[in-house]
Amino acid sequence: DAGITQSPRYKITETGRQVTLMCHQTWSHSYMFWYRQDLGHGLRLIYYSAAADITDKGEVPDGYVVSRSKTENFPLTLESATRSQTSVYFCASSEGGTYYEQYFGPGTRLTVT
Amino acid sequence: AQSVTQLDSHVSVSEGTPVLLRCNYSSSYSPSLFWYVQHPNKGLQLLLKYTSAATLVKGINGFEAEFKKSETSFHLTKPPAHMSDAAEYFCVVSGSGTGNQFYFGTGTSLTVIP
Numbered sequence: 001d002a003g004i005t006q007s008p009r010y011k012i013t014e015t016g017r018q019v020t021l022m023c024h025q026t027w028s029h030s031y032m033f034w035y036r037q038d039l040g041h042g043l044r045l046i047y048y049s050a051a052a053d054i055t056d057k058g059e060v061p062d063g064y065v066v067s068r069s070k071t072e073n074f075p076l077t078l079e080s081a082t083r084s085q086t087s088v089y090f091c092a093s094s095e096g097g098t099y100y101e102q103y104f105g106p107g108t109r110l111t112v113t
Numbered sequence: 114a115q116s117v118t119q120l121d122s123h124v125s126v127s128e129g130t131p132v133l134l135r136c137n138y139s140s141s142y143s144p145s146l147f148w149y150v151q152h153p154n155k156g157l158q159l160l161l162k163y164t165s166a167a168t169l170v171k172g173i174n175g176f177e178a179e180f181k182k183s184e185t186s187f188h189l190t191k192p193p194a195h196m197s198d199a200a201e202y203f204c205v206v207s208g209s210g211t212g213n214q215f216y217f218g219t220g221t222s223l224t225v226i227p
Binding site: 033035040041042043044045048058059090092098099101102103104105106107 | 145147149154155156157158159162164203207214215217218219220
């Protein structure tokens, strides 16, 4: 029972580089989410997806791109990384939308130098 | 608009004494409310959820929370704290009109003193 996995777990990159964070879930959940966690802010939603090929912006989408060609995968790309994007990124999935609990991956710690 | 306020950023209790973590919410609609726990360097784990059924919700590991609409609160309690309860706790609101979004509080760090 793999659940939800994220890779890499740790990443250091330089300003201006493109970086992709991967998220994979084995439950066939229709919804998937990307959050960032920063001190003093809790978790903030970046993007979410209700199904394959359906994505929508969250609270803090600027500088990020997502895609979802398969139900089980939901990669997050930083097209040109900035220091302000140094954070811990969590992927989550759920069976449905608003009233359903979300299940979280272990997180990716990203440092942009 | 939906929002959550966790009233304490840090709480310290002695092992064996009760835990109270406070959460107030704001919602224009009938909300769903959740408590999640995050142990150091780990992902988030669901403790319990409220979705308009019983107002007293029981979760895992002895945690409970009571939904009080008149006070717009959803405080988390546990009768005796254990050392293993030391972690970060997040209160979350979701519901109609949130665009399928979860809104997280800023977290409460629980320290358990032996």
